[in-house]
Amino acid sequence: MKRAVKSILSIILVTAFILSVTSAFGYASTAAPLPVNTAASADENMSRFSRLMYSVADYFVNELVGVIGKLYPQRSWLKDEDYESRNFLSGMDTFLSEPAEGAVWSLGYASESIQTGQETDGKHYIGGTLSVKPKTVNKVVGDQRVRTFAINDGSGRGTLVFSVIDAYGISNTEVRKIREMLEDYAKINNIVSINISVLHQHSCVDTFGMNGDILKAFFGNALINLFKIDKQFFNGINDSFMDNLFKMTVKSVKDAVKSMRPGRLYYSAVDAEKYIRDKRNPITFDKNLNRFRFVPNDGSRETWIVNAAIHCVANGVDNDVVTADYPYYMEREINDKADANFALIQGAELAITTRKDEVVTETSTALEEIEGYGRILADLLINIDDRTEKEIEPLLNVKHREFRVPVLNNILVFAANAGILTNSAVKKSDGSVEIVTELGYIEIGKEFSFAVIPGELSPELAYGGILTASESWNGKDFGYPSLQEIAGNDRKLLVLGIANDQIGYILPDNDYRSIFLENEEIVSPGKKTGSAVVSAFKALIEEIRYN
Numbered sequence: 001m002k003r004a005v006k007s008i009l010s011i012i013l014v015t016a017f018i019l020s021v022t023s024a025f026g027y028a029s030t031a032a033p034l035p036v037n038t039a040a041s042a043d044e045n046m047s048r049f050s051r052l053m054y055s056v057a058d059y060f061v062n063e064l065v066g067v068i069g070k071l072y073p074q075r076s077w078l079k080d081e082d083y084e085s086r087n088f089l090s091g092m093d094t095f096l097s098e099p100a101e102g103a104v105w106s107l108g109y110a111s112e113s114i115q116t117g118q119e120t121d122g123k124h125y126i127g128g129t130l131s132v133k134p135k136t137v138n139k140v141v142g143d144q145r146v147r148t149f150a151i152n153d154g155s156g157r158g159t160l161v162f163s164v165i166d167a168y169g170i171s172n173t174e175v176r177k178i179r180e181m182l183e184d185y186a187k188i189n190n191i192v193s194i195n196i197s198v199l200h201q202h203s204c205v206d207t208f209g210m211n212g213d214i215l216k217a218f219f220g221n222a223l224i225n226l227f228k229i230d231k232q233f234f235n236g237i238n239d240s241f242m243d244n245l246f247k248m249t250v251k252s253v254k255d256a257v258k259s260m261r262p263g264r265l266y267y268s269a270v271d272a273e274k275y276i277r278d279k280r281n282p283i284t285f286d287k288n289l290n291r292f293r294f295v296p297n298d299g300s301r302e303t304w305i306v307n308a309a310i311h312c313v314a315n316g317v318d319n320d321v322v323t324a325d326y327p328y329y330m331e332r333e334i335n336d337k338a339d340a341n342f343a344l345i346q347g348a349e350l351a352i353t354t355r356k357d358e359v360v361t362e363t364s365t366a367l368e369e370i371e372g373y374g375r376i377l378a379d380l381l382i383n384i385d386d387r388t389e390k391e392i393e394p395l396l397n398v399k400h401r402e403f404r405v406p407v408l409n410n411i412l413v414f415a416a417n418a419g420i421l422t423n424s425a426v427k428k429s430d431g432s433v434e435i436v437t438e439l440g441y442i443e444i445g446k447e448f449s450f451a452v453i454p455g456e457l458s459p460e461l462a463y464g465g466i467l468t469a470s471e472s473w474n475g476k477d478f479g480y481p482s483l484q485e486i487a488g489n490d491r492k493l494l495v496l497g498i499a500n501d502q503i504g505y506i507l508p509d510n511d512y513r514s515i516f517l518e519n520e521e522i523v524s525p526g527k528k529t530g531s532a533v534v535s536a537f538k539a540l541i542e543e544i545r546y547n
Contacts, residue, residue: 048475051473051474051514054513054514054516054517055474055514057514057516058514058515058516058521061515062408062409062410062411063410065410065411065414066410066413066414068414069410069413069414069417072222072225072414072417072418073222073223073225073226074225074417075221075224075225075416075417075419076225076228077417077425077426077427077433078424078425078426078427079426079427079428079429080426080427080428080429080434081429082426083426083436085402086176086180087176087177087179087180087183088176088179088400088402088438089179089186089191089192089193089194089400090192090399090400090401091158091192091193091398091399091400091440092157092158092192092193092397092398092399093157094157095397095399095443095544096155096157096395096397098395099153099155099393099394099395100153100154100155100156102154103153103154103155103393103394103395104153104154104262104263104394105151105152105153105154105262105263105264105265105294105392105394106151106152106153106154106260106261106262106263107149107150107151107260107261107263107265107294107296107303108149108150108151108255108256108257108258108259108260108261109147109148109149109150109256109259109303109341109343110147110148110251110252110253110254110255110256110259111145111146111147111148111252111341112145112146112248112249112251112252112255113143113144113145113248114144114145114146114165114166114167114241114244114245114248114249115140115143115144115205115244116240116241116244118240118241119137119140119205119241119322120136120137120138120139120140122136123136123238124136124137124205124206124238124241125137125205125206125211125212125236125238126203126204126205126206126211126319126320126322127167127168127169127201127202127203127204127205127206127207127208127210127211127236128168128200128201128202128203128204128206128211128313132214132215134211134212134213134214135211135320136320137205137320137321137322138320138321139320139321139322140321140322140323141321141322141323141367142323142324142328143166143324143328144165144166144167144204144205144322144324145165145166145324146163146164146165146166146245146248146249146252147163147164147252147331147341147342147343148161148162148163148164148249148252148253148255148256148343149161149162149256149303149305149341149343150162150191150253150256150257150260151260151294151396152260152396153394153395153396154262154394155396156190157192157396158190158191158192158193158398159189159190159191159192159193159257159260160191160192160193160195160396160398160442161191161193161194161195161253161256161257162195162197162343162345162496163194163195163196163197163249163252163253164197164198164199164343164344164345165196165197165198165199165207165245165249166198166199166201166204166324166327166328167198167199167200167201167204167205167207167208167245168198168200168201168202168204168206168207168208168502169198169200169207169208169210169498169502170196170198170207170208170501170502171208171209171421171422171423171424171501171502172423172424172436172437172438172454172500172501173422173423173424174196174207174242174246174422175196175500175501176424177246178194178196178246178249178250179194181246181250182194182250182253182254185253185254189257191253191257192398193398193400193440193442194253195440195452195496195499195500196249196499196500197345197346197496197497197498197499197500198346198498198502199312199324199325199327199344199346200311200312200346200349200456200498201312201313201323201324201325201327202311202312202313202315202325203312203313203315203316203319203321203322203323203324203325204322204323204324205238205241205322206236206237206238207237207241207242207245208236208237208421208422208502209233209235209236209237209419209420209421209422210235210236210415210420210421211235211236212234212235212236212237213234214420216234217233217234217235217418217419217420218418220234221233221234221418221419221420222418224419225417225419233419233420234419235419235420235422237422261296261297261298261300262296262297263294263295263296263297263298264294264295264297264391265292265293265294265295265391265392265394265444265445266292266293266294266295266386266389266390266391266392267290267291267292267293267389267390267392267445267447267448268291268293268384268386268388268389268390269288269289269290269291270288270289270291270380270381270383270384271287271288272287272288272289272308272377272380273287274355275310275354275355275356275358275373275376275377276309276310276352276353276354276355277352277353277354277355278351278352278459279351279352279353280350280351280458280518280520281467282460282465282466282467282471284459284460284463284464284465285309285348285352285459286308286309286347286348286459286463286494286495288308289306289307289308289377289380289381290306290307290308290494291304291305291306291381291384292304292305292306292307292392292444293305293340293389301339301340301341302338302339302340302341303340303341303342303343304334304338304340304341304342304343304381305343305345306330306342306343306344306345306381307344307345307347307494307495307496308344308346308347308377309346309347309348309349309352309459309495309497310326310346310349310352310353310354311349311352311353311354312324312325312326312327313325313353313354314326314354314356314366314369314370314373315366315367315370316366319366321367323367323370325370325374326354326370326371326373326374326377327344327374328374329370329371329373329374329375329378330342330344330374330375330377330378330381331344331378332374332378333374333375333378333379333382334378334381334382337378337379337382338381338382345496345497345499346496346497346498347459347494347495347496347497348453348456348457348458348459348461348462348463348495348497349456349457349459349497350456350457350458350459350505350506350507350520351458351519351520352459354373356369356372356373358372358376359372359373359376390447392444392445392447392448393445393446394445395443395444395445395446396442396443396444397441397442397443397544398440398441398442398443399440399441399540399543399544400438400439400440400441400452400540401438401439401440401536401539401540401543402436402437402438403437403438403439403532403533403535403536403539404426404434404435404436404437404532405434405435405437405503405525405528405529405532405533406432406433406434406525406526406528406529406532407425407432407433407434407435407525407526408525408526408527408528409521409522409523409524409525409526411522411523412504412523412525413433416433423435423437423501423502423503424436424437435501435503435525437454437500437501437503438454438500438501439451439452439453439454439500439533439536439537439540440452440496440499440500440540441487441537441540441541441544442496443491446491447491447492448491448492448494449487449488449491449492449493449494450493450494450495450496451483451487451493451494451495451496451537452496452499452500453495453496453497453498453499453506453533454498454499454500454501454502454503455497455498455501455502455503455504455505455506455529455533456497456498456504456505456506456520457495457497457506457533458505458506458507458508458511458530459495460482460508461482461483461506461508461530461533461534462482462483462484462493462495463482463483463484463493464482464484464485466478466482466508466510466511467508467510467511469510472508472510472511473510473511473512473513473514474509474510474511474512475510476509476510477510478508478509478510478511478530478531479510479531480530480531480534480535480538481534481538483495483534483537486534486537486538486541487541503525503529504523504524504525504529505520505521505523505524505529506524506529506530506533507520507521507524507527507529507530508530509527509528509529509530509531512524512526512527512530
């Protein structure tokens with residue numbers, strides 16, 4: 001977290017407004033790498049009394065922000081009982097344990113630029129960090145794109161579509177707008193799963209709403225709430241940019257489906273641990289670049305779908321230059337040297353960032369380091385020995401589930417009420433707020449499963465290694481199994497993160513630390529987010545297995 005944000009938090013009584021808004025998005029500061037163990041595991045760096053004092057301070061800050069939020073004019077919250085699920089796709093009705101007779105993989109790919117050419121007009125803002133002074137785009141380097149693939153196993157049970165956007169975040173509200181635009185097309189083409197993910201670049205045009213002119217948003221949205229004005233909230237979203245993003249994403253979906261052709265699918269992995277850094281204990285992450293390589297039977301261009309967990313934050317939090325970060329250069333290298341299509345999907349990346357020792361020099365710029373880092377990762381993938389690959393049987397299963405996440409963090413409640421966040425949320429009869437979101441489960445072949453997660457997941461929730469009671473912040477056990485254990489250890493589990501929503505950081509309940517010490521807690525929905533996500537995933541797996 002930037003020191004300015006910490007200072008704002010520490011003097012909340014003097015500057016409540018700045019706390020309530022600016023600190024709400026402190027997670028943007030993950031672009032500035034922090035030392036590992038900022039708060040560390042409880043038994044290493046801090047006495048129980050010190051942790052108690054921090055927890056008391058957090059409690060009073062949270063309560064004070066709650067009081068401030070109640071004094072702020074209230075938006076027209078959707079009531080819990082009035083919520084109606086729309087444009088949610090549940091996936092396949094049946095799961096197969098063996099490939100269907102005559103099964104064969106079919107995959108199509110498409111990519112489109114989402115930029116309009118107007119990004120430097122003074123009306124587009126940089127996503128991924130917050131500044132009281134509006135941070136408009138000054139320069140564009142490279143491109144922002146949407147990359148989409150469509151895949152099925154030939155069983156007739158439906159096609160899965162997955163789009164990945166160069167962006168900081170996109171809410172489930174916007175995802176469902178895209179699905180609505182594709183509703184008829186999906187029915188005609190038997191598309192049973194439409195997923196929209198982001199690569200979480202902290203240097204792209206804002207598509208999430210958290211940036212923009214904060215003072216205009218604070219005061220303007222107060223008037224909208226107070227007088228119930230039928231007007232869109234002020235935030236960092238540029239409507240024309242979003243309209244083009246929707247249009248290009250829809251086009252990419254249709255083009256990917258249209259281009260589907262039969263072929264074979266292969267898996268391989270390469271160890272990239274020396275280029276990855278986990279900033280937060282426990283040190284747990286998937287060290288691999290996981291590559292799924294589709295080879296069409298007709299000899300046309302291959303498609304590489306890569307899953308890895310590495311924050312795209314190399315351009316820093318204070319830059320006004322739009323860049324798609326290292327994935328842009330990975331794609332360029334793979335296109336040129338391997339003549340392959342490329343899509344990267346973020347994994348469980350909560351505090352996972354780049355380690356760029358090999359590309360940093362005394363004179364190197366951030367953009368040069370981004371390019372060099374992207375090339376290194378691309379070359380790792382390009383140099384995989386194809387003889388080490390595993391062919392994956394044509395078997396695809398997919399299922400999704402809606403669920404709720406309680407918002408116990410009053411900073412986020414305030415931000416949502418002030419119109420700065422665009423997530424779908426409902427207010428219950430007791431006044432509490434819940435985010436309405438979704439997650440998913442995918443099986444490919446007999447060896448791989450995927451958890452589709454709507455935020456930035458702490459890796460230990462996926463793979464195990466959650467801190468014990470004696471190590472954790474609150475001195476308690478988490479009490480839930482890992483996603484890998486829930487899905488079953490007979491399959492390798494991978495995480496498809498920030499998919500279909502951006503609810504913020506997803507931490508184990510027992511290791512939700514102090515906002516004065518960590519970045520992640522400021523924009524996590526709260527200390528029950530980890531258990532809410534794990535419980536929903538468990539319920540989804542039970543629905544698949546027992547219904």
